[in-house]
Amino acid sequence: MAARGTRPVRIANCSGSITDPGYQMHRQAELGPIDFITGDYIAEANLAWNASSYRAGQHPGYEPTAKDGLWRTLPVLHDKRIKVIINGGSLNPRGLAEEVDQEIKKQGYKLLVAWVEGDDLMSQLPELIKSDALVHLDSGNKAVKLHPNAMGFRTKPVVSANAYLGARGIVKALDHGADIVICGRVADASPVIAAAQWWWGWKESQYDELAGALLAGHLIECSAYSTGGNFAGFDRYPVEIFLDIPFPIAEIERNGEVVVTKHGNTNGLVNADTVKCQFLYELQGTEYLNSDVKAEMKDIVVEEVGKDRVRVSGVKGYPPPPTTKLAVFYHGGFQSEFVINATGYATKEKYDLVEAQVKHRLQQMEILEYFDVLDFQRVGVPEENPQTQLRGTTYLRIFAQAPKSETLLGLIRGFYDVFMQHFPGMHGSLDTRTIFPKPYYAYYPALISQSLIQETTHLLRSPPISLPAHHPLVYAPLLPRANYPPTSPVPLSTFGHTVPRPLGSLVFARSGDKGANINLGLFIPSSTLEEWNWLRSFLTHDRMKSLMGGDWREGYVLERVEFAGIRAVHFVVYGVLGRGASSAAGLDVLGKGFAEFVRARWVDVPVRFLEGGNRGSRL
Structure with a gap:
């Protein structure tokens, strides 16, 4: 060195x-x-x-x-x-x-x-819970409504609590x-x-x-x-x-x-x-x-x-800030999932049928109301006039969570009861390992005062020594996060003639998870000032909601900011991941695919931005 x-x-x-x-x-x-x-x-x-x-x-x-x-x-x-x-x-x-x-x-x-x-604050957690000291990380945004079971750590066994x-x-x-x-x-x-x-x-x-x-x-x-x-x-x-x-x-x-x-x-x-x-x-x-x-x-x-x-x-x-994050994980209950496939004609109706059959059987068994989550997620759209069977095949992911494993065992029994009543051509993997209930952990991101943390460094020399690490000398209070519409927006009509193209033919993006939320940053590579003016004027709060399409839900909250130095627009979508990656019901539990979904959405792109460059649809 x-x-x-x-x-x-x-x-x-x-x-x-x-x-x-x-x-x-x-x-x-x-x-x-x-x-x-x-x-x-x-x-x-x-x-x-x-x-x-x-x-x-x-x-x-x-x-x-x-x-x-x-x-x-x-x-x-x-x-x-x-x-x-x-x-x-x-x-x-x-x-x-x-x-x-x-x-x-x-x-x-x-x-x-x-x-x-x-x-590791597990030993302090009972007192912290008793004193109601664990404020949620997103509490600074008053518009955010937490997941209905977000506070489950107060009554369920906690497995880890690390600042x-x-x-x-x-x-x-x-x-x-x-x-x-x-x-x-x-x-x-x-x-x-x-x-x-x-x-x-x-x-x-x-x-x-x-x-x-x-x-x-x-x-x-x-x-x-x-x-x-x-x-x-x-x-x-x-x-x-x-x-x-x-x-x-x-x-x-x-x-x-x-x-x-x-x-x-x-x-x-x-x-x-x-x-x-x-x-x-x-x-x-x-x-x-x-x-x-x-x-x-x-x-x-x-x-x-x-x-x-x-x-x-x-x-x-x-x-x-005077606080830091405390990641609390607790037993959320049990979950199971399995998939079935459908090929070709009338796929929507096929999945409608199996969902109706399973739910009807669970009602007969008097257990339908005991699920926290019971999703029938339709993954993919079959290709028209497919040239191979795989290109015409999609799958239905049945995902369930419940407080008791017995409820999920009932789901398995109910599904098997109607199995041979299936739609034409139903098939899938013979591997049923994921269908059986397994425990899952839910996540509560808390804010905790740094003064409550006793950090110590241990050096393995002879003899060993231990040295306490002090707390910061100065703190600054947490302020509400910025959130604003486009700065000095330019009317989109000024950018001339447009053509429908995937947003990704022009725009790069990256997304990821932060607790219950997904963040998304978007920019045009090597953008001109004119392209930047279009991007920031185009990407409004309402535009992002429309780009999310059927995935947008009432109760989600959007924050929007701009990074003018790199000509990027950034969003946080609160609530998409429920209680976080460890218990999220969707396929994209880490939010990494969200950016690519948004880039795949077709929008009206000014022709002048597509001409003469290596920018075109990959779809």
């Missing part, structure tokens, strides 16, 4: 999900000069998935892919003096840290391991010589903030710089999403580019500005469009909150400064 603080710090991401294999950490360490490797292994659900098994002694509590990455990479970390900060400790950061420390000693390496605790920690405990570990820092539920960007803060020696009051590092962490924390993964413009490039996509690297400068890049001689791509797509992912308006800093990003600028090098600047920082 070069002398600390003499050049931009190079931070490489190795994971954005538990699915990312260990070799990604090793590859980042081996392929080129870097100073830190950070990894985000925790989604909002996998803490809950593993909590019961961990407490029963059937799961290690940490993420096995994180352990695999460390085991593969320890020799390179030792040789190159690369530091690692990951949240792969999940429910058991101490356990993973101690195993890593034992392996280091066994191999004779000189690496100091630390672990951070304080995120989103910031960078302070990690910085404390680095200050005391740690080479590997194992965390539980720290916020996604906190490892990157900590690495940059320690490297540059920033004070906690250098909010602009910290906000820049927060943005950098957001840009690189999600696997390959800045380097070609989940990229709306992938179809404009050869498919070979997207084979074995590398993960991104953030070069963070003294002032907090960041250049996003990747290792040379690898596939994937880093350009303004891939970075804008990732920037717009999983936002909630123009403010990005962390327990160390609040970043205001409405004026960010994204510019290409070289091959696979994109600079992002313009973010402003402010003191953090």
Whole structure:
């Protein structure tokens, strides 16, 4: 590692999900000069998935892919003096840290391991529930109506309750010589903030710089999403580019500005469009909150400064809010699902029939009223005059949730009772594993005072030492999120003759889940000022409702903002995912497909924007 603080710090991401294999950490360490490797292994659900098994002694509590990455990479970390900060400790950061420390000693390496605790608030939860202290994350928007069962954690067994920690405990570990820092539920960007803060020696009051590092962490924390993964413009490039996509690297400068890049001689791509797509992912308006800093990003600028090098600047920082997020997961009940297929003629009527038959039988059995959810979801539209059977086949997904597993067993019995009364040609997979009831976990995103969190860093040296991490010195109150119509809208008639085209023939987009909500950011790549004026004038609140078509429901709430510096419009749709990904009834529980649905919708596009460019329908 070069002398600390003499050049931009190079931070490489190795994971954005538990699915990312260990070799990604090793590859980042081996392929080129870097100073830190950070990894985000925790989604909002996998803490809950593993909590019961961990407490029963059937799961290690940490993420096995994180352990695999460390085991593969320890020799390179030792040789190159690369530091690692990951949240792969999940429910058991101490356990993973101690195993890593034992392996280091066994191999004779000189690496100091630390672990951070304080995120697990299960022991405090009964008192927090009793005191009614757990305000919902979306409580700041008075128009939002929570899911009818949103407060179920008050009466049902809670399996996990983890607060989103910031960078302070990690910085404390680095200050005391740690080479590997194992965390539980720290916020996604906190490892990157900590690495940059320690490297540059920033004070906690250098909010602009910290906000820049927060943005950098957001840009690189999600696997390959800045380097070609989940990229709306992938179809404009050869498919070979997207084979074995590398993960991104953030070069963070003294002032907090960041250049996003990747290792040379690898596939994937880093350009303004891939970075804008990732920037717009999983936002909630123009403010990005962390327990160390609040970043205001409405004026960010994204510019290409070289091959696979994109600079992002313009973010402003402010003191953090007095609260942080507390992810509470509880037993929501039981669920089951199964699918049946129909081919060709009269598909609508076929699905109408099976839905009527099943519901009628459940009424006869006197159990229909006991379901929390009973959906008959029609997936796909059969091709007219299909040339193969598959092209004329769609499926019906029957999805159910109920407080008791017996109710779902009744659904199975009722379906079997009418099975042989089916519509002509009904068929499907013989695999019935998903039909049997299984428990599901519901999610309650709460706000909790940072003063209630006791964060501690433990260093596994001889003798071990423990260091409390202090709370932020200054807080700034949470303000209502921005929400406004187009600024200085231009009459759409001024853009001339239009033709009906998919919105995606012109517009890129990225969407994702935030609790019960979906966010969506849209922009025109390499847009002119005229195209930007059209996009922001076109994408009104009412337009977004119409683009959602039959998926829009009364009770949903829309927020809309603009990012003029990158010529993008951003929406948050409250309530689409019920209580969140772990219990959502739809197919797209993570909201990733929402953007592509909106891009597939046909709209009136000005002809002048389509002429002379590589813009056309892919449908």
